[in-house]
Amino acid sequence: MEVNQYLEMFIDESKEHLQACSEHLLELEKNPEDLAIVGEIFRSAHTLKGMSATMGFEDLADLTHKMENVLDAIRNEKIKVTPEIFDVVFESVDHLEEMVMDIADGGDGKRDVQSTVEKLKRIESGETALAPITALSSAIAQQAATTISADLQLTYDDFERAVISQSIEQGFVAYEVAVTLREDCLLKAARVFMVFEILEKNGDVIKSSPTVDILEEEQFDQIFRVAYITKESAEDLQKKLMKVSEVEQVIVTAITDMNYIAETVPQQEDTSQNVSTLPAAKQEVGAQKSQVQTTNAKSNGHTSSKTIRVNIERLDILMNLFEELVIDRGRLQSISTEVNHLELNETVERMSRVMGDLQNIVLTMRMVQVETVFNRFPKMVRQLSRDLNKKINLEIIGAETELDRTVIDEIGDPLVHLIRNSLDHGVESPEIRRAKGKPEEGTVQLRAFHSGNYVFIEIEDDGAGINRDKVLAKAISKGVVTQEVANTLTDKQINELILASGFSTADVISDVSGRGVGLDVVKTTIESLGGNISIESTQGVGSVFSIQLPLTLSIISVMLVEIEKEIYAIPLSSIIETSIIRNSDILNAHNQKVIDFRGKVVPLVFLEEIFDVPRNEGKDDEFHSVVIVRKGEKLAGLVVDSFIGQQEIVLKSLGNYLSNIFAISGATILGNGKVALIVDCNALMK
Structure with missing residues (x-):
């Protein structure tokens, strides 16, 4: 048997079994007398051991076997579970996860786990201070010890x-x-x-x-x-x-x-x-x-499985082919408009409807539940709570919410950073919480939900909140804002100062939350995904970090605009509305051209200047076309020559050579074959 052909299946199933082990261990820690949970963990470990041995990963199989022996002793009531035992078993699962990840990266899965193995052996032999547990019932004990027996006599049909x-x-x-x-x-x-x-x-x-x-x-x-x-x-x-x-x-x-x-x-x-x-x-x-x-x-009354495993590379290829179809659809629509042939128009219209349905299916196939990211956090919170000597309960809501796989791949690290920040800076120690009249155990809630074409992920804690005075003092000392500007800031604007580069209010830099880097990395990553982050906080009550992300990144809706003969695409997700203004509407404030938009002062950004578009001499129109865009609470007006209209386009990367062009996030091919650059509104409003 050629084991390499089963390697991908082995890695996927190993991750599932290890995740099941982690979840059941957390559950067992809350209900240490429940032998049924021990049985579930034992079965996952046992299956993983067999798979590892079959695939030839002896180190992985050996460590799992030692962990399985401890679990077997627990379920057979030879030893009683203690916090020390939980720590060692969690440590074993961590090692197993690292070994599986090494195999997934092309390694051999070998890892120095001798100290963990020795701990497991001592637990199994009873060398540690482990008290025998009282039998819950003889029936449960008998059931736990029962093994499958089989008649070894070969019989044939x-x-x-x-x-x-x-x-x-x-x-x-x-x-x-x-x-x-x-x-x-x-x-x-x-x-x-x-x-x-x-x-x-x-x-x-x-x-x-x-x-x-x-x-x-x-x-x-x-x-x-x-x-x-x-x-x-x-x-x-x-x-x-x-x-x-x-x-x-x-x-x-x-x-x-x-x-x-x-x-x-x-x-x-x-x-x-x-x-x-x-x-x-x-x-x-x-x-x-x-x-x-x-x-x-x-x-047996069971139906066959309705799902299959598909390599993600195949879905990427399917997505790329579909993107080409979207480009051709735009081309056909352009030709159809020019020719104005009845049957051609009807055919193109029908094809557009069918492709719209196909687009929904293809995008849905790439959707992954955020549970795949959220699953790693309960174990992380447990360990950090012990390291920080805090009591923290993590609640997860909406784990079934789906996001595009490309977004899922990128969102994990920012969420880790935010949760660590909530645990370190947000939730207080049990002593301080008692003094404030709060429960000793703090709560961090991680929730996800859909709203329109966006997914919102929120991290809320019932901790100390953001210290407004401390943040302002730090921001002024760091030169992030001046004293004059600081006096005009709202509470929300002060909260978002902690997202500035290098900003940290920690008295001692630790390895838990920001590590002295601040949350600017989180902000940058989220904005690169076309999303944004906002913060709400009440001192002494708690904080809420809210992340808004697009459902998908590959096919987006844009407003096409024209500057001279050049066409640019502005994502609809950033646009509030479009407007036509007169020259007389433009005002000057602090050497910046602005307009009064519904009672708010909105700065104007002339894209022809940003992108150095050559102008015809003597052109001085009385009217300007303006696209009002938003980033959080900030507004800006992008000045263009004219509006072309809305369109769904395929977002294409400019490649490594053109990766650092200011305020351009990518490009797309239009129906007439021309290339339009996609404007990065977030970069323009920094």
């Missing part, structure tokens, strides 16, 4: 007997192979895999006892049997199998008499499992397998 009979007639030899592993064998599933790998190179495995799924779960003693068809001699087969490490004995018995084969037909469930072990049988074997599995699924 009519189909399997027919396969063996036909194989013998065609010159093959049929064997029953009994393999005994050593009693001290640690990774039984790995040895079973090695045995099957040897067998499958030179023949076909018809069935096994116990069944393959039980062998993978290691729910058997030392012996397993295999029905096998090959052209090899019994002696050669025995020699090859005895070379497998930790195999103690191999007995090969030839099946020559058809009456020797038992005619007992196993139960339907066993039949499906046994038939599914055929690795390389003939077409009729595969057909029978499919038929039996389908029948079994129906008989």
Whole structure:
């Protein structure tokens, strides 16, 4: 078997099992007497161990095995869970996650975990101060200790007997192979895999006892049997199998008499499992397998899975092809308008509707639940709470909210930074909270929800809030604002000063929150995604950090504008409205041209000056077209020559060579084949 073809599946499933371990461990920490939770963690660890051994990642399998031993001792009531044990098990899961990530990055998954292994061994042996726990009930204990038993006698149904009979007639030899592993064998599933790998190179495995799924779960003693068809001699087969490490004995018995084969037909469930072990049988074997599995699924009242795993690279390719279609759609619409042919117009209109539906489906396929990011935070909060000697409860709301995968990939680090900031600067210590009349345990709430074409992610804490005077004093000393400007700032503007580069109110720089860098990195990342961040805070009550993000980044709606003969695209998400103004409406304030827009003073930005657009001499229009854009609470008016109209466009990168052009976030190809640059409104308003 070529294991590399299963590597991606192994990585995905390993991450799922480790995430399940983390979630159940957090749950168990709150309910340490619940053995059912221990069983769930044990099953995830056990499956991960078998998978790792099968794939040849022995270090990963060995650490999981040691952790599994501790979990087994807990569920069999030999030891009692304590905070110290939780710390070691969490430490083990952290190591396992690092090893899986290393494998995902092309590494071998090796990591120095000797100290953790030693801790697990001491816990298992009872060397630490672990008190025996009182039995919850003899029934629970008995259930926890129960293992799956299996009758090792190989029995065959009519189909399997027919396969063996036909194989013998065609010159093959049929064997029953009994393999005994050593009693001290640690990774039984790995040895079973090695045995099957040897067998499958030179023949076909018809069935096994116990069944393959039980062998993978290691729910058997030392012996397993295999029905096998090959052209090899019994002696050669025995020699090859005895070379497998930790195999103690191999007995090969030839099946020559058809009456020797038992005619007992196993139960339907066993039949499906046994038939599914055929690795390389003939077409009729595969057909029978499919038929039996389908029948079994129906008989158990289950439906087949409605989901499949798709490599994200394939979705990226699909998205790129669809983006080309969007460009061609714009071209066809442009041609249709010029030609003004009835049937062509109808066809283009219908194609546009169909492509609109297709666009929704393609974008939906790329959507990922924010749960994939949120899942990492409970364990992080637990550890940081202990490091800071604080009691903090993390509440997660709206984890099922979906975002485009490209946004999901980028949003993780900013959220980590904000949550660390809430834990370090926001939530007070238990002593201070008691003195203020608050509960000792602080609460940090992480929530996500949709609103229009945006997703909002909010981090709220019930901590000390932002100290207005301290922030202002720091901002003035750092030169972020002057004393005169500071006197005019609103509370919201003062709060957002903490997003300035290098700003930090921490008396001692720690490794928990900003690390002396401030939150400007968070702000920059979010704005690069086309979003924005705002802060609301009440001193002594708490703070709310609100992040607004677009649902997708690849296809966006824009307003096309013209300056001389050049066309620019302004994202609709930044636009409040468009307006026509007279020269006489333009005022001067502090050497800046401004207008009065609905009672607010709005500065004007002449794009022809920003982008150095060459002007025709003597052109001095009385009227100007203005696009009013917003960034948070800031407004600006972008002055252009004329408006072309709204359009959906495909956002294309300018590449590394043109990556640092001021106020340009990308480009798009229009329906007439021309390239339009996309204006970065956030950069213009800094």
